Amino acid sequence: MTRLIQAVRGMNDILPEQAHHWEFFEQTVREWMAACGYRSIRLPIVEQTDLFVRSIGAVTDIVEKEMYTFLDHLNGDSLTLRPEGTASCVRAALEHNLLYAGPQRLYYSGPMFRHERPQKGRYRQFHQVGVEALGYTGPDIDAEHIVMCAGLWDKLGIADVRLEIGTLGSVESRTLHRARLIHYLQQHLGKLDDDAHRRLHSNPLRILDSKNPGMQQIIDGAPRLLDDLDEDSLKHFEELQRVLRNQGIAFEINPRLVRGLDYYNRTVFEWITDRLGAQGTVCAGGRYDGLVEQIGGKPAPACGFAMGVERLLALMLECGKDIPHAVADVYVVHQGEAATGFAWEAVRHLRAEGLKAILHCGDGSFKAQMKKADASGARFAVIIGDDEAHAAEISIKPLREAAEQVRVGLAEAADLLKQI
Ligand code: ATP
Ligand code: MG
DSSP, X not given: OOOOOOOOXXXXXXXXXXXXHHXXXXXXXXXXXXXXXXXXXXXXXXXXXXXXXXXXXXXXXXXXXXXEEEEETTTTEEEEEOSOSHHHHHHHHHHTXXXXXXXXXXXXXXXXXXXXXXXXXXXXXEEEEEEEEESOOOSHHHHHHHHHHHHHHHHHTOOOEEEEXXXXXXXXXXXXXXXXXXXXXXXXXXXXXXXXXXXXXXXXXXXXXXXXXXXXXXXXXXXXXXXXXXXXXXXXXXXXXXXXXXXXXXXXXXXXXXXXXXXXXXXXXXXXXXXXXXXXXXEEEEEOTTHHHHXXXXXXXXXXXXXXXXXXXXXXXXXXXXXXXXXXXXXXXXXXXXXXXXXXXXXXXXXXXXXXXXXXXXXXXXXXXXXXXXXXXXXXXXXEOHHHHHHTEEEEXXXXXXXXXXXXXHXXXXXXXXXX
16 A cells, blocks of 8 residues: 655644634634734744844844854745744734834734644644734833734633743843843853853843753843843833733732843733643744844834744633534535435525535435434524425425424525524
8 A cells, every 4th residue: 555645743733623722712813903003913934044143133942042044046046934923923014114104003813833742732834823012112002012912812702821021121221131030140150051152142131931840940040131121221121011011910920031042122021821731832022123123124012922823822721711613503414316406406506605514515415415414513404395395495404403394495495594
């Protein structure tokens, strides 16, 4: 036998049973984004490699280890499957001069790609919904993003997520902190892992983001950026906290929150749950005031966040959210030449009237077709024999409750089905 070809490791199929959860999630997100005044933007999955190197930062886990980068052999371009969406969104906004029309509230969703070790909650193709507000100084918009998340959790039936916030300050405060950090880390050289050694001078802040358990003690003792904060950033951070308190949003301040991407400054935040095991961060974001200029645009402040769809869906189901299946209204069984011709007409009519109608396809006795009707989950079987066809009528048999079968003209059938 020919060997079966399997999906690429870490890249998952989403089967119909799960797809229906995804559709509920996507629909809820779409409605919520519209309710908050965010417009959707659709971006390519492949970008020039430089876009990510310049924005995420050359000395980061994503760019050093996780990107799917390949040479387009037809023209020699270096391309990358997007590992995240912010860089693409900013690129598109600049390329099409969206900011000329004023600040932009945007969102997008779709697959992202990172070459990580696949495990529960961590995949090589995963999905994000990203939200970006371009041209806003904040901190009101920073707070809006957090409030939007909280509202969405409610709609999804998600509980048990906690909010951690932090601030990375300005470029100046980070320069000050960087010097203190390097000084501190140099006193613990023996305890640093290889990554940390390499990043000591190129990107010491990244060391604080290490997931190596052996490094946690050193990280815990490191000087805190919060203590080197400039006055404006401190005011920004305090104002954010004030709005969150007014909005009744609980948070903890995490002075160690540094995020894995270089473009962040000032506000950073993460939503974390304990119900999913090790991969507990379901949503993360913050401010990136320097990125627009870094990608080649006129300087513009910005803030955004990305949700991990797989993790949020897992949490939603873990919290017991029940999402009813969309079942068909009718399953049309038919036998005889005239009956089959009329059955085609009946499904066209019922569908045009807004009903969900499945037409039996393939052979099968009446009895066999009725079994299929039952298995389909449809509420009614519509039965058409030659007799019905000649009278332009259909018989309606309830499948889920003990009620009488009725026979009606096709013209009245849709109204009747919508009532019962
Ligand atoms: P982590 O610390 O879990 O590696 P990250 O900081 O790399 O996450 P971000 O780049 O901030 O993640 O992406 C935002 C969200 O996207 C994460 O909070 C997470 O929910 C989700 N996410 C990131 N990487 C993956 C992945 N490989 N598989 C599934 N979800 C992911
Ligand atoms: Mg990561």
